[in-house]
Amino acid sequence: MSGSSRGPNDPGRRDRIIEAALDVIAEHGVRGATQRRIADAAGVPLGSVTYHFEGGQELLVEAFTRLAETVSARYREPLEAAETVEEARAAVVEIICGGSVWGSPRELVLSYELYAFASRNPALLDVIRAWMAASRASLSRHFDARTARALDALVEGLSIHNSMDAEPMSRQDVAAVVRAVSS
Amino acid sequence: MSGSSRGPNDPGRRDRIIEAALDVIAEHGVRGATQRRIADAAGVPLGSVTYHFEGGQELLVEAFTRLAETVSARYREPLEAAETVEEARAAVVEIICGGSVWGSPRELVLSYELYAFASRNPALLDVIRAWMAASRASLSRHFDARTARALDALVEGLSIHNSMDAEPMSRQDVAAVVRAVSS
Amino acid sequence: MSGSSRGPNDPGRRDRIIEAALDVIAEHGVRGATQRRIADAAGVPLGSVTYHFEGGQELLVEAFTRLAETVSARYREPLEAAETVEEARAAVVEIICGGSVWGSPRELVLSYELYAFASRNPALLDVIRAWMAASRASLSRHFDARTARALDALVEGLSIHNSMDAEPMSRQDVAAVVRAVSS
Amino acid sequence: MSGSSRGPNDPGRRDRIIEAALDVIAEHGVRGATQRRIADAAGVPLGSVTYHFEGGQELLVEAFTRLAETVSARYREPLEAAETVEEARAAVVEIICGGSVWGSPRELVLSYELYAFASRNPALLDVIRAWMAASRASLSRHFDARTARALDALVEGLSIHNSMDAEPMSRQDVAAVVRAVSS
DNA sequence: AATGAATGAGATTTCATTCAT
DNA sequence: GATGAATGAAATCTCATTCAT
Structure with a gap:
């Protein structure tokens, strides 16, 4: 035996x-x-x-799905921990500037690959939509729907630009923009 | 003949x-x-x-370089045509919602591929940085540096999210967010 | 089955x-x-x-290595079988004139290719040196070191020339030269 | 004009x-x-x-033909300059040990390539035969036909082996072998 | 006469997938 | 269930040669 x-x-x-x-x-x-x-x-x-x-396609889909879930979870946590609007704003700033969500360039690079790949893969497009919906749901606990959506887009855009810029936007400036969008 | x-x-x-x-x-x-x-x-x-x-790599680099230049030019034009801050805000909204810059999903999909590819190609990273610098320069004719940067990121983030969402953010809402960031 | x-x-x-x-x-x-x-x-x-x-180069190296080992073995046998100097001389003549070592033009042609190829391949140069050392060791059982070396070179030179000449040197003449070198 | x-x-x-x-x-x-x-x-x-x-083959044939003529000429000169048998022997030793004929490894490497290539090219085989005939004619001014042939082969074999050996045969030993063959 | 552009043939290499064990 | 051997398809790259100028 x-x-x-x-x-x-x-x-x-x-x-x-x-x-x-x-x-x-x-x-x-x-x-x-x-x-x-x-x-x-x-x-x-x-x-x-x-x-x-069953084939390389399946592996890629599963890998990207896992990526979305992992990053999404890291996004949700600080927002769900926040209890006041002010804490929620701080959480957003942290998501953009800190290393907690896009821990390394790795995740951000992977997200570019995911976006590109998902353009031709409906299943992954659904995964991304679910990810975006979850992010907004977390934000919606503290902000109205439109603001949640705007903040989500801001996180996306600033994360991308900060990763490519020689010098990222200062945390202070990020905080000011977040406040402007969410008031 | x-x-x-x-x-x-x-x-x-x-x-x-x-x-x-x-x-x-x-x-x-x-x-x-x-x-x-x-x-x-x-x-x-x-x-x-x-x-x-000389090899497939060179072709990809040249192709992506051309993409960046083309899209960058289309981004710049409406902003340079604007003469007042109000017109500049309208131009930003148009860039996000209209089809003039990201004429089709084509350019946006290509930009995901570009970001992914550039992550491993320093030459293209420089191309992207130049693109971002040009965009901000155009915005800076109407806004202060921090706002220019924030708007640039907002364009990026909203464009991406709108292209993936089942229903994009309304032009009216976009205008409101742009106004919030730039005032 | x-x-x-x-x-x-x-x-x-x-x-x-x-x-x-x-x-x-x-x-x-x-x-x-x-x-x-x-x-x-x-x-x-x-x-x-x-x-x-792993690539065509590796195949060539292995093939030539095998060639050297095969030919080297065929060279060694008659010399190791010889028990007297006289028999050893006869063995050398046989190697040059008989078909036992350079069984066909094939092996000789291959050896030209090997020499040419080895000029640019250190690993094969070592194989050739080992081959030459083995040949001389076999000859050294019957002759002093300098004579062994001379006979080895003679085998090389006469084999090459005989293969290209319209009419090869007669066995009798070869025997005379071998005797002259080895006495 | x-x-x-x-x-x-x-x-x-x-x-x-x-x-x-x-x-x-x-x-x-x-x-x-x-x-x-x-x-x-x-x-x-x-x-x-x-x-x-007209095609790459023609170029190779012409190049190798020139090689044979060049090396052959360098071989002939010292032998034709010799006036006594003793001087002829010294010339042979010089051809083997000196750098006058196989000026560099280059010519020897090229000769391996030539031998290999000529195996499949009758025209070049004739060029090689003419080269060998010329060498022997030069030697025949001082030695009988059989000795000329033997010396020619010895030059070939020792040149090859010396070029591959870690340490070539000493000039003194070469002289002894040349004397043994030619007396 | 001379040459740069162009191209088809083919050589090498990589890859996903199949299969026997 | 699991895997190393094996293979066909295809991607990349190299090369000799052709051709218009």
């Missing part, structure tokens, strides 16, 4: 492949995210990728 | 290939932008692509 | 490709030794060549 | 291409001797190579 052949010997493997896929996409882009590279990054044999995922 | 479009004399060919590359990227993504597809889209033989461009 | 030569189980395939490579080099030169031709000669699909060898 | 279009503007160009071809073969092998590389090495446009030579 030693070494049973029933059941997965490595239950976390599927997850590891998904995480590795995101790493590879961040480093090489969707274009360079070949199954072999993903397998290497995950430390599993190539056949394992084909075994766990 | 009337200018055949083939043979040794086709001075616009290089340009046509670049335009075709953008079309193919918009339709199939950077991942699907193979040289053969680009050649077919441009109506030139495959060898012509490798003749005019 | 009788061992099909295809499918996932063909352990000799790597070897067959190497042999085929030597055949193709002999017939078409290193210049004409394309992977497709080698694959055809080995009776395997093209993909199989790239699967077993 | 300035810049007449009649007649070749650059009469030495054909020669320069041939020399460049030998340089490229020495550096990259016949396999790497592409017309583009040769054109670059000669400092002429690519079209010029096709213009002066």
